[in-house]
Amino acid sequence: xxxxxxxxxxxxxxxxxxxxxxxxxxxxxxxDPAARFAVHRNNVVSSLVAALxxxxxxxxxxxxxxxxxxxxxxxxxxxxxTSPILAExxxxxxxxxxxxxxxxxxxxxxxVARLEFARIRAFHAADAPALTPGQVAARLAHPEQLAPARIxxxxxxQVLRSSHAVVALWAAHQGHGDLAEVDPDxxxxxxxxRVDDDAxxxxxxxxxxxxxxxxxxxxPLVGAVDAAAAxxxxxxxxxxxxxxxxxxxxxxxxxxxxxxxxxx
Amino acid sequence: MNDxxxxxxxxxxxxxxxxxGGDRVDLGFFEIHAENFMSAGGPLLDRLERIRARxxxxxxxxxxxxxxxxxxxxxxxxxxxxxxxxxxPRWFSEHLAWSSHGGAFFNxxxxxxxxxxxxxxxxxxxxxxxxxxxxxxxxxxxSTYVEFxxxxxxxxxxxxxxxxxxxxxxxxxxxxAYVSAVNHGxxxxxxxxxxxxxxxxxxxxxxxxxxxxxxxxxxxxxxHGAPVAEAVWALYLHALRRTGPVxxxxxxxxxxxxxxxxxxxxxxARDLMQSPAAARHEALA
Numbered sequence: 001x002x003x004x005x006x007x008x009x010x011x012x013x014x015x016x017x018x019x020x021x022x023x024x025x026x027x028x029x030x031x032d033p034a035a036r037f038a039v040h041r042n043n044v045v046s047s048l049v050a051a052l053x054x055x056x057x058x059x060x061x062x063x064x065x066x067x068x069x070x071x072x073x074x075x076x077x078x079x080x081x082t083s084p085i086l087a088e089x090x091x092x093x094x095x096x097x098x099x100x101x102x103x104x105x106x107x108x109x110x111x112v113a114r115l116e117f118a119r120i121r122a123f124h125a126a127d128a129p130a131l132t133p134g135q136v137a138a139r140l141a142h143p144e145q146l147a148p149a150r151i152x153x154x155x156x157x158q159v160l161r162s163s164h165a166v167v168a169l170w171a172a173h174q175g176h177g178d179l180a181e182v183d184p185d186x187x188x189x190x191x192x193x194r195v196d197d198d199a200x201x202x203x204x205x206x207x208x209x210x211x212x213x214x215x216x217x218x219x220p221l222v223g224a225v226d227a228a229a230a231x232x233x234x235x236x237x238x239x240x241x242x243x244x245x246x247x248x249x250x251x252x253x254x255x256x257x258x259x260x261x262x263x264x
Numbered sequence: 265m266n267d268x269x270x271x272x273x274x275x276x277x278x279x280x281x282x283x284x285g286g287d288r289v290d291l292g293f294f295e296i297h298a299e300n301f302m303s304a305g306g307p308l309l310d311r312l313e314r315i316r317a318r319x320x321x322x323x324x325x326x327x328x329x330x331x332x333x334x335x336x337x338x339x340x341x342x343x344x345x346x347x348x349x350x351x352x353p354r355w356f357s358e359h360l361a362w363s364s365h366g367g368a369f370f371n372x373x374x375x376x377x378x379x380x381x382x383x384x385x386x387x388x389x390x391x392x393x394x395x396x397x398x399x400x401x402x403x404x405x406x407s408t409y410v411e412f413x414x415x416x417x418x419x420x421x422x423x424x425x426x427x428x429x430x431x432x433x434x435x436x437x438x439x440x441a442y443v444s445a446v447n448h449g450x451x452x453x454x455x456x457x458x459x460x461x462x463x464x465x466x467x468x469x470x471x472x473x474x475x476x477x478x479x480x481x482x483x484x485x486x487x488h489g490a491p492v493a494e495a496v497w498a499l500y501l502h503a504l505r506r507t508g509p510v511x512x513x514x515x516x517x518x519x520x521x522x523x524x525x526x527x528x529x530x531x532x533a534r535d536l537m538q539s540p541a542a543a544r545h546e547a548l549a
Contacts, residue, residue, distance in 0.1 A: 004333040006414065010374065011365035024377075025410045028449040031479035036409040036447075039475070039485055043372040051371070080368040084299045084327020084340060127305035155304070197307035 013037065014044050015080065048076045051086045052093065056116045058173040059097070059109060071100055087124050090117055108164035108184045115166045118158040118192040119199035125156035130252035136245075139257045147222035151215045152256035153248070156194040159204070159213040163187050163234070167203040187234035195251050202251065207231050207239035212248065268509040269537045271530040272322065274516060279523040280311050283319075291530055293320035293354060295513050299327045302343050316351050322466065322513065323353040327369065330389045330403070331362040331376040345396050354511075355466055357402035357435040358393065360386065360423065377412035378422040386422075390430040402465050403427070404435040405455075407443040407472075407486035419444070420458035433465035436507070438500045439492065439515075443472050443484040452499050461506040469500060469533060470515040489518035492529060500533070504542040512537065 009022035025033040049072040053060050060068040075096045081089040094113035097103050139149065160166065165186045172179040189209035191202040204212065210231040214224035228239040248254050270292030275283075283289055294315060301308055315321070325344060328336065348356055361373035376382050393401050405423060417425075427434060436459065445452035471490030477483040492500075492514065504510070512533040514526055536542055 006377065006412070007333040007362060007365050007374075011368065011370070014370055014372075014374075015368070024413045026413050027410065027477065027479075029477070029479050029481050031477045031481065033410050033478070035476070035478040036483065039409045039483070040372055040374060044370045047371045081371065082367055082369060084329075084337075084363065084369050084371075085302045085343075086299065086371065087303070124303035124306050124308070156306075194306060197310070 014041060015077065017041055045073060045076055048081065048086075048089070049073060052076075052090055055087075055090045055120050056093065056113055058116055058170055059113050061173050062106065062109065062112065062169070063103070067102070071097060071103060074100065087120055090120075093117065108162075108166065108169060111160065111162040111164050111166045112169055114162075115160055115170055115190055115192065115201065118160060118190075119201065122156035122158060122192050122194045122199040125154075125194065128155055128255045130154065131249070131254045131257060133249060136249055136254060136257060139259075142259075145259045147220065148260045149221045150218065150256075150258045151221060151224075151248075151254055152258070153212070153216050154193055154253050154255050156192075156199070157212075157216060157253050158192045159189065159209050159216065160192065161187075161189045161206060161209050161213075166190055167201055170201055191247075191251075191253075193251060193253055200251070202247070204247075205237040205240070205244075206233035206235050207237060208244040208247070211239065211241075211244055268511065269534055270320065270511040271534045271537075272320075272511070272513045273523075273526045273530050274513065275312075275315065276516070276520050278520060279526075280315070282523040284311070284314055289319070289527070291319065291527060293322055293511065293513075295322035295324050295515075298323050298325045298344055298347055298356075301347060312351065321351055321353040322355045322357065322511075323348060323351065325356070325358040326373070327363055327371075328358050328389075328393070329362045329364040330358050330393070331360055331374070331382070331386055332364055332389075333362070333385070334365070336389050336392055337364065341393065341396050344393075348397050348399075355402055355433075355435075356397060356399065357404055357466065359404045359406055360419075360426075361406045373406055375406060375408045375410060375412070377414040378417045378419060379414055380416065383417070383422060383425055386426055387429045390426060390432050394430065394432065400431060400433050402433045402435040404437050404468065405440050405444070405459075407437075407440040407447075407484075409447055409483065409485075411448060418458075420455050424458065424460055427460055427463045432463075434459060434463045435466045435468060436464045436503060436510070437468040437470070438503055439468065439470040439472060439496050440486060441503075442493075442496050442499050443486050446482055446484045447477075449481075453502050456499070456503050456506065464503075464507045464510050467500070467503065467507075467510045467512040467533075468515050469496060469512060469529075472496075487518060488515050497532075497536070501536055501542055504537060505545045508544040509537040509542075 013019045013022045052072040094110040098110035165188045167188045167190045168182045189204045191204045207228040211224045211228035214227040272293035275294040275296050441452045469492045470488045473485040473487040475483045514529045
């Protein structure tokens, strides 16, 4: 059998534990190669389940190790990694969990997974120097240029708006707050970005989350403010522009502030 | 400590603070898995810069699929090139194995039959790696659990041919040699004796787990989850008598002990390299 066909058979048998062994295997003592091939089947599944457990520790805590392993095995079978960079593996896990019937009783689980994956992305994202408060103050000194300005945000920054208390659920698993006190059905929004070499999770009012997402999408300041003002905020908090800019500035999230016509 | 008797350990995030702290480090180098450092930015790369400023580095790829039936992943090879260019490691190594097929990555080092056709393909892939990286690579012998009816050469002959045709160096994984020999009913010393000793540029030592095959025979599994076994230390000594001192690394990826424990294992390798028992048998080399 030629190399490509042989590897195709080997790969198919690795992916499906019910599949027949690939042909052409041999053991020195004439033993059934199944026990030997099982080493590879186990290596593949257990190492990928372990990689997902590293990426989604709070999901694992919330459902328990056994349930997590069952879910993760299903994901590995449905969506094996396409890259050898395992930090990138799991982008589809939240959607998989959302469609995973046995997890239907935990509707907040997919967004917790989204938050955890955002943290991994933030941790590995590119570096970029933040503007200093002085540089931002210089921009604010020209009010006529504010509305069309475009604000660039740190490459690690991501916004997650959820119908569930994802920030409180996540924080409770870091030892902040009591999990029993968390109402999982309270809508929350999160800002995820790298702060002091760690991927931070910061609670945001919903309107501020809409505003920040609009900036991240490249909209000018006035457009982002309009989007925030128009948003139906489930937390009923009004949009507070100075507070939101202050929070972004304090966390080193603003990397450029471009007046009309300026590029980097 | 001369350059040939450098010893090192695989770099673990749990040990970074200890390595960068003020306390003495008696190791000559650290090894990283390339695929764990392919971030766009962030603290992992910063910490690696700081370690690299003080110690030699070995970059060990675990995802290039050199034994794959398809073409090498050009984007991945380019990422390796960037990493090697940035961190200037003493060595870059990869495995005689495959790990990707049909767009899926299996995260395991999978075996290939040893034939004239696979030999040509592996040589082509090693040539491509060396061309892109602009330096010789080290090729590591694998742990294997099954063999193929299609094979027409033994592993040592296959590796020897790849080395001769591509000019690559060898990473002799003594634990893999032991694991494969037990798993296939052979003597690991014969495997080591058949390799070109002059080409061995790095040695790996690690621990294995033990299982049974379908007939109840010992089936060893390359687990990187235990200390180096005494049988592997003995085989290491056998290898040193042919190669002379060779930079040696302790690999540990599971049940990771303290830095001091791993360092002590590495220093045992250095003591062995410098002991009269390891005196080189020039006639054999």
